Amino acid sequence: MVSVSGCFSESYAEARPKFCSAAADAGGALRSWLNPKARGPNGEALYLDTARFGAADAANMLVLIAGTHGVEGHCGSGAEIAWLRSGEAARLPRDTGALLIHAINPYGFAWTRRVTEDNVDLNRNFVDHHRGYPSNDGYLALADAILPHEWNDASKAETERVFAAYAQKHGAFGLQGAISAGQYTHPDGIFFGGVDPTWSNRTVRAIARDELSRAQRVAVIDFHTGLGPFGHGELICTVPPSAKSFARAKAWYGDEMTSPEGGTSTSAVVVGCMTDAFPQELPDAEVTSIAIEYGTYPVPDVLGAVRADNWLHHRGDLASALGRTLKADMKERFFPAGDKWREMVWLRAEQTIGWAAKGLTGK
Ligand SMILES: [Zn+2]
Numbered sequence: 001m002v003s004v005s006g007c008f009s010e011s012y013a014e015a016r017p018k019f020c021s022a023a024a025d026a027g028g029a030l031r032s033w034l035n036p037k038a039r040g041p042n043g044e045a046l047y048l049d050t051a052r053f054g055a056a057d058a059a060n061m062l063v064l065i066a067g068t069h070g071v072e073g074h075c076g077s078g079a080e081i082a083w084l085r086s087g088e089a090a091r092l093p094r095d096t097g098a099l100l101i102h103a104i105n106p107y108g109f110a111w112t113r114r115v116t117e118d119n120v121d122l123n124r125n126f127v128d129h130h131r132g133y134p135s136n137d138g139y140l141a142l143a144d145a146i147l148p149h150e151w152n153d154a155s156k157a158e159t160e161r162v163f164a165a166y167a168q169k170h171g172a173f174g175l176q177g178a179i180s181a182g183q184y185t186h187p188d189g190i191f192f193g194g195v196d197p198t199w200s201n202r203t204v205r206a207i208a209r210d211e212l213s214r215a216q217r218v219a220v221i222d223f224h225t226g227l228g229p230f231g232h233g234e235l236i237c238t239v240p241p242s243a244k245s246f247a248r249a250k251a252w253y254g255d256e257m258t259s260p261e262g263g264t265s266t267s268a269v270v271v272g273c274m275t276d277a278f279p280q281e282l283p284d285a286e287v288t289s290i291a292i293e294y295g296t297y298p299v300p301d302v303l304g305a306v307r308a309d310n311w312l313h314h315r316g317d318l319a320s321a322l323g324r325t326l327k328a329d330m331k332e333r334f335f336p337a338g339d340k341w342r343e344m345v346w347l348r349a350e351q352t353i354g355w356a357a358k359g360l361t362g363k
Helices: 012-025 070-085 106-110 137-146 153-170 172-180 199-212 244-253 274-281 299-315 321-334 339-361
Strands: 029-039 045-053 060-066 096-102 217-230 233-236 286-295
Touching (some): 012 029, 012 045, 012 070, 012 106, 029 106, 029 199, 045 106, 045 199, 060 070, 060 199, 060 339, 070 096, 070 321, 070 339, 096 199, 096 339, 137 153, 137 172, 153 172, 172 299, 199 274, 217 274, 217 321, 233 339, 244 286, 244 339, 274 286, 286 339, 299 321
Parallel strands (some): 060 096, 060 217, 217 286
Antiparallel strands (some): 029 045, 045 096, 233 286
């Protein structure tokens, strides 16, 4: 029996060797990409690693992705390692391979942040940067409250006041959307989509072309945390309900699969999702993508931790007592301590991966 909790790691520095050795033990082919732009909190080099299983020309490929939102990689890494240690690679159906992408945003994972080294939300970065960016008037109205000059009781109360007034007018979900839908105007803000494709964006596109261009069918599962009831894994399809791949995802994952555009998800409608890269880079393959979003704590607490972390990196002192408190809170909001949440994560991941494998093979 695999200890599920033992598959999860307390830091990126712990997760990386654990992933690599579990992948090697399971017979995977490992590749590593060094992030040339950033180092970890202890000066460590930061890598995105992949492990590949199955024939080079496998018709079907299962793709698991951990760490799109950095700190959420604690969850995805744990699930990937549980998959490896459970011997799932040896049980892949015929003509089916797997590609595990670990720490797609290693900077965010290592620094306990959602963003990349350029303060970019990777899941808002996959837009066409040569075209105009979508506007977000709500964010403009809230930007000063989102990043106050000081982090103290008075500034927090003022932010609450501004948020409450906004929610009064637009509803709580309207407030969540204004903050989290993505913005391209405030590089020092949160949910910032960037000004060009980040290193993680360019790297994952290269990986998709290298590793997946021979596949006919590709199932992508991208691991996230922070929205929804504690431990519940919401299966979110981020492509429009009118897309062909949406109908396919529905057939694979069932009616409980949700859609931000369809108004059934805990997530706001976002543009520039990372998983959009796969159909773009693999035009000849049938790509079916979902995000699995595990709930942790109430939205205001989670968004509060994200704001605090953003303030800390722009205006605070990481080495201060306040800095350490805010970092510990950030980790807990996206990776709750204790065995139960982690066991729930793997249970749902195993089920979802099973559905993906069935969908891929048509069985
Ligand atoms: Zn996320």
